[in-house]
Structure formats: C-alpha cells, structure tokens
Amino acid sequence: MRVNLRKLFLIGSFAAILWIIVSYMSTLESPEPVKKFNKVVMIENTLNLLEERVDMQLKESNKLLDRVKQHLKKTEYLAKERDAKDQMDADISAFNPVLPVLVIACDRVSVHRCLENLVRFRPSKKTFPIIISQDCGHNATYHVIKRFVDEDSSITLVRQPDLTDIKLPRTKLKFNGYYKIARHFRFALNHVFKTLNHEAVIIVEDDLDISPDFFEYFLGTYPLLLKDPSIWCISAWNDNGKKDIIDLSRPELLHRTDFFPGLGWLLRQESWEYLEPNWPPAFFDDWLRNPQNTRGRSCIRPEISRTYTFGKVGVSKGLFFDMHLRHMQLNMEYVEFTKMNLSYLIKDVYDPAFKQQAYSASLKTAAEVVSYSGGPDDKARVTYKDAKSFQKAAKTLGLMDDFRSGIPRTAYLGIVNCYIRGRRVYLVPEFDWVKYDPAWG
C-alpha cells in the first residue's frame, strides 16, 4: 500500500512537470502566420544589410591591401637602397683609397691657376698625390710646373717624350691638335696605370677651375664606381650646367648619364685595360661617347658642376666657349659626399625610380615650361619623337641640342632632365625607347 502511494506520487509529479513544460512551450510558439512572415522579412533585411556591410568591408580591405602593397614596394626600394649602401660603406672602410690627380698640361703658363686650386682644396696629400703630365715641350710652362714640384714631394712631373708632328693628310691637318691630345692622354694614362700601377685616377685639364668640394665629390662617389659594374666613369661636369636650367638649391644632387661629360673625371685601371688597346688617334672624348667603346655603361654627373673651364683659347677655339662654357655654373657649396647615402644612384635602384618620375610628370609643351610661374613641387614632361623635335624642344628649354653617337648631352635612358622655373623638367621620348640611334648625329 505504501509502495503504491509512492508510485502514485511519482506519476503525479511527472505529469505535473510535463504539463508545465508543454504549457511553457506553447507560450513560446506564435501561432499567427503573419508574425512568422514579418520575421522572415526582417531576417532577410538583416541579411541584406549584413551583405552590404560585408561588401563595404571588402572594399575597405582591398584599399588597405593596396596601401600595404605600395608600402611594401617602398620598403623594398628602401631595403635595396640600404643594402647597396651597407655594401658601399663596407668597401670604403675596408681600404684607404689613393686617388691621384693627373693634370694634362701643354703650353699654358696659366696651369698655375689650376695647380694652385688643387693644392688649396686638397684635403690630403697622401690620398690625392698630384701627377702633372706635360706635352708640347713648352719651356715657360715647364718652369711654372717645376716651381710646384720643387716645393711639394706629393706633386710630380712626367713629360710626354714623343714631340714629333703627327703625319696627317692635308684635309685633316686642322685637327692636328686633337691628334696630339689623344696621343698625350694615352701616354699619361699608361704612365699612371701601367708604370705607377694606380687603381684609379682623377683626370684634370690645365684650364680647369675646381669647386671646394671637388676632392670630397670624387672620394664620396668612388665606391659607386667600384660597386656598380654599369658605371664606368664619374665626372665633375654637367653639360647642361647653366644656372637657369639647374636646381641651385640642390648641390648634393647627382645623376646617372649615358653621355660622357669629361672635364674632370675619375677612371679605374680596370677600365683603362680595355680602353687602351683601341684608343683612338684623335677626338678621344667623342670616342668615349660611343657606347660600343665603353660597353654601353654610364657615368655619374652632378646637378651643379664641380669644374669650370677658363680655357677660351684652346684647340677647339673660342666660339663654343662664348656660347656655352662661359655661362656654366661652378658649385661653391661644400657637400659632404663621403657621409651621404649615394645608393640611389645604383642602377637597380635608380632606373625604375627615374623612369617613374619622368613618365608620371604632367605633359607640357616646351613653351609652356619656359613661361611657367606655378608652385615649386610640380614636375613637367615634354616629349620628342625624333631628332628634329628633340632639338626644337631642347633649344626652347635652353639645353644643349647636339648628339654624339645619337646621344643627347646628359641623357639617360633617352631622357634629359633639367630644372626650369622651380620645377624638374623631363624631355622624354614619346615612343618606346630601346636605344640611341647613331643616325641622329
């Protein structure tokens, strides 16, 4: 009887719990179909909203991704630049370079002006011994040079021994001077590289003035010459170096160029070894402007020249001097090139950035460029399609308009850059540039 009561109590409780659960569930469910429909619409709306948000988020993420990509590109560029710099620093600190200065002299007694400046601005006799090579057997000039040699053991003199006339057909007699210059350069460079076995040399002509940072310029850029096999020379000269077409506020700025500028230049022994066997009988500078002779390599040149030529009376006579050379700007500010990061000039780093700058500049006509009076941060691009249109634009801009082996002065990858009325200007080929065309002149 007690057991049965217990059973009954258990069944009763179970039924009561069941009833509570069922009645609770029934309050949860909404029996009306309209309410159900509203809920579906609401869910649909919410889903649509969510989808829109996801879309927006996706767009934002893509934008962010683009920015990350751009940043990575920049970081990659900076890393390339840093690596190049690290390597150059390692190079320059691993040895104490000796960079002799070779002075090419003939019959100008004014060579004293050149020598005085070299002595005045030279920071170290040990790093920069001066070697004067004299051609022409001119006695008065010899005595001027002798004064410097006698006073300073780091200054030496060598004399070009072959003073014979070079036999030339009558039509070429007027070029006699250029034949003698080429013969003298061959002798002098053989003396420096073969007799004295120097690693590199800075070549200066007797009618050149130098800037106060001339030596610092070559010392700072020498590692580039060692590091980058696409560079064969460092020059102190900007062929388009007149004050109206350069940026006077950027004395530290350097460029790559496919046009050999000469007029104060640094050459390695290694390069002389392959140049010397084919050295030309005359016009050696134009010969060095033919890419076939320099293995298609480039030079470094400054925005503002580190030399100035005062030799109005010379082998090439005075017209060119009065038209151009007289107006060239000599840099007077001292730039500490040895403390600067110059790895932006390494080919891998320089080429893509240079092309990007040039081709992204806004398109203008040469006439618009020379009458511009806007802000300083802008940059402009003027295009040319052939030799004639190049020359026309160059004339308007005030640039040199001649070619050697099809290369315009200061050109790099077919592009000439200068600075006019507060902005960088690029004279850019309109066509897909592959190489210079010797037929242009």
Ligand code: UD1
């Ligand atoms: C021009 C170039 C010069 C280049 C030369 C070679 C300019 C401003 N000048 O000479 O850079 O080296 O063409 O083609 O672009 N000399 C001799 N022996 C001679 C005559 C001259 O050694 O018989 C020396 C001079 O001392 C001087 C150099 O050669 O150092 C150039 O002579 P210069 O008379 O100045 O000729 P440029 O017309 O300037």
Ligand code: MN
């Ligand atoms: Mn000269």
